[in-house]
Amino acid sequence: DSGVTQTPKHLITATGQRVTLRCSPRSGDLSVYWYQQSLDQGLQFLIQYYNGEERAKGNILERFSAQQFPDLHSELNLSSLELGDSALYFCASSVDTGPSSYEQYFGPGTRLTVT
């Protein structure tokens, strides 16, 4: 158990819809990261938040957005869903201090299926 929780575990929705994925980081971790894993793209970084502020952005689509709340949990919002958005979405957290910032702890993921 990494200490990172994600809900829901599975999500099935239709094209054009909007969903929200939720992540609670490990206690004490200020950084939250979102990654997407699809069959053809592998694991890809989407976005990082540190203590409520956006820190870095990867190849995140404009239809996707995220935020980190004062209690440090984070939400990833995916809108106007397309079939190609079907993937595993992982959240990870870390302390943000030097080399240990890359010692990231991943949640179990949310499997999104768009039909």
Added chain:
Amino acid sequence: DAKTTQPPSMDCAEGRAANLPCNHSTISGNEYVYWYRQIHSQGPQYIIHGLKNNETNEMASLIITEDRKSSTLILPHATLRDTAVYYCIVRVGYNAGNMLTFGGGTRLMVKP
């Protein structure tokens, strides 16, 4: 960040040591080597990291060559539960943005 090269797959007998190589010949002086693994469809799991000295923890050992151009992750007594994809990642110790970049990794199959 330095690029890494790993063999796409390896087999190991249960109970034997699994030695997973990683080439990072363009690594620079302030870049660390990190190892993660992903057991089928689970979240990636941090294993170990190092700069230039060999490192050991309860999961594995990391051996970095003196010129730092390659490293080896050693699982001393592989079990069936160690079957996973292993990723070698090189990152600067700290910068604005701490994302991990996962390549193809090595698919390790531990066989009975």
